[in-house]
Amino acid sequence: MRPSQNYNMDKNTAVIILAAGKGERMKSAIPKVLHPVCSRPMLGYVLDLVKGFRVSKTVAVLGHKHEEVKNILPPGIKIVLQKGLRGTGDAVRQAEKALKGFRGTVLVLYGDTPLLKSETIRQLLTHHRQSKPAATVLTVTTDEPSGYGRIIRDKYSSISGIVEDKDADDYEKSINEINTGIICFDKEALFGALRKIRPNNAKKEYYLTDVITLLYKEGRIIEYISIKDVHEVLGINSRKDLALANGIMQKRINDRLMQQGVSIVDPDSAFIGFGTKVGVDSTIYPFTVIERDVKIGRFCSVGPFAHLREGTRLEDNTVVGNFIEIVRSRIGKRTLVKHFSYIGDTLIGKDANIGAGTVTANFNGLKKNITVIKDRAFIGSDTVLVAPVEVGRGAKTGAGSVVTSRHNVADNTVVAGVPARRLKTDGCA
Ligand code: UD1
Ligand code: MG
Numbered sequence: 408m409r410p411s412q413n414y415n416m417d418k419n420t421a422v423i424i425l426a427a428g429k430g431e432r433m434k435s436a437i438p439k440v441l442h443p444v445c446s447r448p449m450l451g452y453v454l455d456l457v458k459g460f461r462v463s464k465t466v467a468v469l470g471h472k473h474e475e476v477k478n479i480l481p482p483g484i485k486i487v488l489q490k491g492l493r494g495t496g497d498a499v500r501q502a503e504k505a506l507k508g509f510r511g512t513v514l515v516l517y518g519d520t521p522l523l524k525s526e527t528i529r530q531l532l533t534h535h536r537q538s539k540p541a542a543t544v545l546t547v548t549t550d551e552p553s554g555y556g557r558i559i560r561d562k563y564s565s566i567s568g569i570v571e572d573k574d575a576d577d578y579e580k581s582i583n584e585i586n587t588g589i590i591c592f593d594k595e596a597l598f599g600a601l602r603k604i605r606p607n608n609a610k611k612e613y614y615l616t617d618v619i620t621l622l623y624k625e626g627r628i629i630e631y632i633s634i635k636d637v638h639e640v641l642g643i644n645s646r647k648d649l650a651l652a653n654g655i656m657q658k659r660i661n662d663r664l665m666q667q668g669v670s671i672v673d674p675d676s677a678f679i680g681f682g683t684k685v686g687v688d689s690t691i692y693p694f695t696v697i698e699r700d701v702k703i704g705r706f707c708s709v710g711p712f713a714h715l716r717e718g719t720r721l722e723d724n725t726v727v728g729n730f731i732e733i734v735r736s737r738i739g740k741r742t743l744v745k746h747f748s749y750i751g752d753t754l755i756g757k758d759a760n761i762g763a764g765t766v767t768a769n770f771n772g773l774k775k776n777i778t779v780i781k782d783r784a785f786i787g788s789d790t791v792l793v794a795p796v797e798v799g800r801g802a803k804t805g806a807g808s809v810v811t812s813r814h815n816v817a818d819n820t821v822v823a824g825v826p827a828r829r830l831k832t833d834g835c836a
Contacts, residue, residue: 417460417461417462417463417532418461418462418463419463419510419511419512420460420462420463420511420512420513420514420532421462421463421464421465421466421506421509421511421512421513421514421594422457422460422462422464422465422466422513422514422515422516423465423466423467423468423499423502423513423514423515423516424450424453424454424457424465424466424467424468424484424516424517424518425468425495425498425499425515425516425517425518426438426440426450426467426468426469426476426517426518427468427469427470427471427473427488427489427492427498428440428470428471428492428498428518428519429470429471429492430442430471430519430644432644432645433644433645433646433649434646437472437475438471438472438475438476439518439519439643439644440476440518440519441475441476441479442643442649444521444643444649444652444653444656444681445653445656445657445660445678445679445680445681446680446681446698446699447680447681447682447699448479449518449519449521449643449652450476450479450518450521451479451521451681452521452522452523452656452681453516453517453518453520453521453523454479454480454481454484456516456523456524456525456528457516458481459525460525460528460529460532462514463509463511464485464505464506464509465483465484465485466484466485466486466487466502466505466506467480467484467485467486467487468487468488468489468498468499468501468502469486469487469488469489470488470489470490470491470492470498471492473486473488485505487501487502487504487505488501489501493606493612493613494606494610494612494613494614494615495517495588495612495613495614495615495616496601496604496612496613496614496615496616496617496618497612497613498615499515499597499601499615500598500601500613503598503601506594509594510594510595511593511594512532512535512536512591512592512593512594513591513592513593513594513597514528514531514532514589514590514591514592515588515589515590515591515592515615516588516589517588517589517642519642519643519644520587520588520589520640520641520642520643521643521652521656522638522639522640522641522652522655522656523589523639523640524639527545527589527634527639528589530632531543531545531589531591531632532591534630534632535591535630538628538630539593540593540627540628540629540630541592541593541596541622541627541628541629542590542591542592542593542596542597542618542619542622542627542629542630543590543591543629543630543631543632544558544566544569544586544587544589544590544619544629544630544631545587545589545590545631545632545633545634545640546558546566546584546585546586546587546631546632546633546634547584547585547587547633547634547635547636547637547639547640548583548584548585548633548637549583549585549637550583551637552572552580552582552583552584552585553572553580554572554642554644555572555585555586555642556569556570556571556572556585556586556588556616557569557570557572557575557579557580557582557584557585557586558582558584558585558586558631559579559582559620560584561623565623565628565629566619566623566629566630566631567620567623567629568616568619568620568623569586569616569617569619569620570616571608571609571610571614571616573608573609573610574608574609584633586616587634587640587642588640588642589640590615590619592618596622596627597618600618600621600622600625601613601615601618603621604617604618604621605617638651638655641655656681657677657678657679658674660679660680660681660683661674661677661679662674664679664683664685664691667685667687668687668688669685669686669687669688669689669690669691670688670689670690670691671690671691672690672691672692672693673692673693676693676694676695677691677693677695677697677710678695678696678697679691679695679697680697680698680699680700680701681699682699682700683697683699683701683702683703684701684702684703685703685707686703686704686705686706686707686723687705688705688706689703689704689705689706689707689708689709690707690708690709691709691710692708692709692710692711692713693710693711693712694710694711694712695709695710695711695712695713695714695715696713696714696715697709697714697715697719698715698716698717699717700717700718700719701715701716701717701718701719701720702719702720702721703715703721704721704722704723704724704725704740705723705724706723706724707721707723707724707725707726707727708725708726708727708728709721709727710727710728710729711729712729712730712731713727713728713729713730713731713732713733714731714732714733715727715732715733715734716732716733716734716735717734717735718734718735718736719733719734719735719736719738720736720737720738721738722737722738722739722740722742722757723740723741724740724741725738725739725740725741725742725743725744726742726743726744726745727744727745728743728744728745728746729745729746729747730746730747730748731744731745731746731747731748731749731750732748732749732750732751733749733750733751734750734751734752735751735752735775736750736751736752736753736754736755737753737754737755738750738755739755739756739757739758739759739782740757740758741757741758742755742756742757742758742759742760742761743759743760743761744761744765745761745763746762746763746764747763747764748761748763748764748765748766749765749766749767750765750767751767751769751770751775752767752769752775752776752777752778752794753767753769753777753778753779753780753794754777754778754779754780755780755784756780756781756782756783756784756800757782757783758782758783759780759781759782759783759784759785759786760784760785760786761780761786762785762786762787762788762789762790762806763788763789764788764789764790765786765788765789765790765791765792766790766791766792767792767794768791768792768793768794769794771794771812775794776794776795776812777794777795778792778794778795778796778797778798779796779797779798780792780797780798781797781798781799781800781801781802781818782800782801783800783801784798784799784800784801784802784803785801785802785803785804786798786803786804787803787804787805787806787807787808787823788806788807789806789807789808790804790805790806790807790808790809790810791808791809791810792804792810793809793810793811793812794812795812795813796810796811796812796813796814796815796816797815797816798810798815798816799815799816799817799818799819799820800818800819801818801819802816802817802818802819802820802821802822803820803821803822804816804821804822804823804827805821805822805823805824805827805830806823807823807824807825808822808823808824808825808827809824809825809826809827810822810826810827811826811827814826814827816829817829
């Protein structure tokens with residue numbers, strides 16, 4: 408399909424993202440959709456998915472702790488608030504006003520389904536547009552349907568309803584085909600039916616899924632498409648689901664990096680955050696944790712047991728060895744930080760050597776301060792650099808030095824001791 412065709416089709420589509428829920432089953436003070444999957448809030452993945460489609464309008468339904476959730480929404484998304492959290496049907500209803508004047512397809516996505524792929528959405532939209540039913544449901548068959556809404560079919564195998572897990576009888580519970588929660592609707596059919604649903608069920612909520620049952624009873628056509636991989640539509644409701652989603656997303660991230668020419672010695676113990684950039688021919692050793700916003704150049708070596716946090720930049724050919732934590736810092740080309748160090752809020756030039764046990768004391772109890780280590784500097788083992796401080800080009804610190812704040816070390820000089828003082832004869836410290 409040509410992109411221009413997609414564009415025209417997408418223009419007749421609006422998306423509603425449901426993200427108001429509290430996520431009771433997570434047992435958390437953090438709203439469920441903000442829980443991270445591979446260092447990124449799960450809602451972020453759903454937002455990305457929508458970005459790939461040039462739809463007419465996107466409406467996010469927020470509720471529980473909406474001020475926090477709002478912070479991660481990109482501009483251009485209409486926010487509506489759901490008060491009272493009375494179920495997914497009630498949540499969708501809140502978006503009606505925001506879609507005034509819009510006609511066409513409404514795609515409902517849940518903020519707790521971060522593994523969904525854009526090809527699947529494309530297939531669902533295409534099917535819906537071709538068949539023009541009242542709704543098209545994305546379903547999947549699974550050996551573990553517990554917790555999900557079950558798909559009910561009539562004697563012609565057409566979808567005639569969805570029964571929620573809590574309301575299902577034994578027969579219905581034995582059905583393996585589930586509602587993924589991702590459904591395309593004809594807008595008029597959706598909002599017409601939403602007015603008629605009632606909260607007469609186990610959870611005393613307005614279920615969006617009741618719209619399907621109601622539309623069927625009204626003689627409207629319900630279409631569906633099914634996907635094979637149940638993991639793609641995993642709805643995260645509990646900490647266990649969250650761990651499962653993390654593992655699946657991690658595999659996707661690591662597979663992609665390896666395809667791009669990065670060696671990952673043990674993909675099962677490389678925890679690499681979403682969006683991490685790693686250059687070709689770099690190697691990630693086992694038990695390495697890389698969080699968000701990290702860029703690693705070419706021919707770098709990271710780990711084993713390294714922890715790279717946000718704002719870490721490793722230029723080409725750097726080595727970050729075992730038991731190193733780095734945050735908000737840049738490490739210049741060919742610089743070595745090989746053994747147990749903490750580097751925070753630090754700019755390190757090229758060809759520097761950071762000795763074993765080096766610590767940048769970046770926090771003075773009130774604020775974080777910056778350390779600068781210039782090209783070719785040689786930091787002796789167990790040096791503490793109390794920020795703000797600078798170590799000049801080619802300068803050296805003796806083993807065990809404590810370089811106190813603002814006592815900058817001049818280019819090509821040697822300091823040693825506690826507090827560190829300049830040695831008379833420059834040379835080896
Ligand atoms: C829902 C479906 C179920 C499906 C499953 C797929 C309903 C009634 N059930 O169940 O059929 O198998 O998803 O994962 O739709 N939300 C709101 N406002 C509310 C309630 C929920 O915005 O009042 C949002 C949540 O933030 C979440 C999404 O809707 O992002 C789904 O809610 P959740 O409580 O997780 O529904 P499930 O029980 O998983
Ligand atoms: Mg859910």
